[in-house]
Amino acid sequence: MNDLSGNPQVHYxxxxxxxxxxxxREYLKLERDRLWRRVWLQAARLEEIPNVGDFVTYEILDDSVIIVRSGTDQVRAFHNVCVHRGRRLIDIPPGARNATGNRNRFICGYHGWxxxxxxxxxxxxxxxxxxxxxxxxxxALGQVRVDCWGGWIWINLDPNCEPLRDYLEPAASVLDHFELQNLxxxxxxxxxxxxxxxxxIEAFIETYHVPATHPEYxxxxxxxxxxxQExxxxxxxxxxxxxxxxxxxxGSGKDARKATAEMVAYTMEHxxxxxxxSLLDAxxxxxxxLPETATEEEVLKHWLSSARQADAAQGVVWPTVAPELVARSGVAWNIFPNFRLGHAVNNGLCYQARPYGDDPDKCIFEVSVFELYPEGAAPKTEWVHTPLGDPGWGSVLSQDFSNMAAVQxxxxxxxxxxxxxxxxEEGAVVALHETLATYMGLGRPQTI
Known part of the structure; x- marks a missing residue:
């Protein structure tokens, strides 16, 4: 594992x-072969396919993959194409992110294989x-490499790829302590x-934008x-x-108690x-x-302890993560190339972006929010298509989105x-392009 010291000392x-x-557009075409068909991609959560025969599809440019629970403790992945004449086995419903369902067989609609x-x-x-x-x-259907980590299902279109665990390091070793599989x-x-x-994705892997984009914070x-870089x-x-x-x-200020309550309430609302x-209530x-004289350290310790105890009373057990590891892990990781994982001991906030067709000016963007719940009490959710400007995104994310088309x-x-x-502050953006250049063989960032 990497050094568990506090702030990193290496800056670009x-x-x-x-x-x-x-x-x-030519670069995007190259990405298909040099990037997307060679990296491990976060494609779904295990709880999306709890029963034998449950499946989801994952789409990335020209490739579509079927991920299916083929046994009680087994997940398989296949290219979503019939080996006879090339028809897709599972059609994606119009306007949907992907297809889901349960089948004991996959039957080609063209000739019935x-x-x-x-x-x-x-x-x-x-x-x-x-x-x-x-x-x-x-x-037989073409197999796709598949593995699991953190409760997510990962796929790789390269049959000769390195093991998922090796690919994810050092993120996996650091984040294992947060028991993300329970979210x-x-x-x-x-x-x-x-x-x-x-x-x-770059809009969410740096802190430099906060004062200008989110001044209320x-x-x-x-x-x-x-x-x-990690x-x-x-x-x-x-x-x-x-x-x-x-x-x-x-939250910071003269009274950390009041500032924290205001910050948490604002964030939860927006x-x-x-x-x-539980964190809001605490x-x-x-x-x-707590008295007004409580130090920031005392406020933080009491707040987290109070919320932890309240959750434990309803059967929600937070992992215990040493303070030095919390500091080492930061607030989020960008798992190359396109999965931004924001982690905490009882919740998570994740973003994912991928190309939309062959248009470099468009992308599919996804936000998923996670929590710990009592056994069987998690809400039933599905991917909800939400256009830009829809109030469902909330005001804070909409502030982030307002920059994207203007930047493009x-x-x-x-x-x-x-x-x-x-x-x-934007070192993770540079890191993304350094790794991207390694895969692509071009576009290496240049020292100014």
Whole structure:
């Protein structure tokens, strides 16, 4: 595991990024083969397919994958295409993010070839016409590498890829302590945005934008932070003291009790994430339970302890994570290339972006929020298509979204030489492009 010291000490030199990765249709075509078909992609949660035969699909450019629970403790993934004439086995409903359902066989709607949950073909009409040339090997569905970590199901289109665990390090070793597999969906939304997928995900892997994009948060504290490379990935966090470096941080001011209550209440109303009802209730009790002279350290300790005890009383057990590890882990990780995972001991906030067709000016953008719930009490959720401007996104995320199309269009200007990320606060943006250049073989950030 990496050093568990507090703030990272390694910061990037100032770099200039190219605009081609954001704007070029040819670059997007190269991404399909050099990037998306070679990396591990977060495709679903295990709780989405709890029963044998349950399946979900995952779409990435020209490729569609069926992920199915083929046994009580087994998940398989297959290319969503019949090996006979190339028809997709599962059609994606118009306007839907993906397809879901339960089947004991996958049947091609063109000529009726059947495939079991193990991918093996059966019931091939007129099999004898192939003169014995059809074998179990050449008629089985194409398998896709699949594995699980943190409760998520991951796929890789490269049959020769490295193991998922190796790919995820050091993120996996750091974040294992947060027991992310126990989280459950609180809500999840998706939409098609007018920007490249990198513009979208980069909006959430840096803290530099907070004062200008979310000025209302400045009364709750200072949001200066850092971002750094972590293997293929990157982490980001705030410049703060001790355990307050994590996502469950205090509001600052003359009275940390009052500032924390106001911050949590505002965030829950306008984002409906980052905290839980137990944390909100505990924050609202702070002024009654602590004296005005309480130090920030005392307020933080009491707030988290009170919420932890309230959750435990209803059967929700938080993992115990050492303060130095909370500080080391920061507030979020960007799992290369496109999964931003915001973690805490009892909730999570995740973003994912991927290309939309062959248009570099558009992307599919997704937000999923997680919490710990008593056994069997998690809400039933589904992916809700939510257009830009819909009040369902809340005001804070809408502030982030308001920059995206403007950035995409602005980068096309002849007067723009390329992005110049803040070397410290936007270090994760630089890290994304450094790793991207390694996969793509072009577009390496240049030192200014």
């Amino acid at each position: 030199q100032p770099k200039l990024l190219e605009t081609e990765p954001y704007l070029s 059947n495939f079991g949950l193990d991918g093996a073909a059966s019931n091939i009409a007129c099999r004898q016409d192939w003169q014995g040339k059809l074998t179990p090997e050449n008629t 459950r969906y609180k809500w999840r939304r998706w939409g098609v945005f007018d920007c490249n997928w990198k513009v979208a 400045m009364k709750f504290g200072v949001y200066q932070g850092w971002g750094r 293997g293929l990935h990157s982490s980001l966090g705030y410049d703060a003291k001790g355990e307050n470096k994590g996502r469950l941080r205090l 984002v409906n994430s980052n905290f839980s009802q 924050a609202m009790r702070l002024e009654d339970e 269009q602005g980068m096309k200007s002849t007067g723009f030489a390329g992005p110049r990320p803040n070397p410290k």
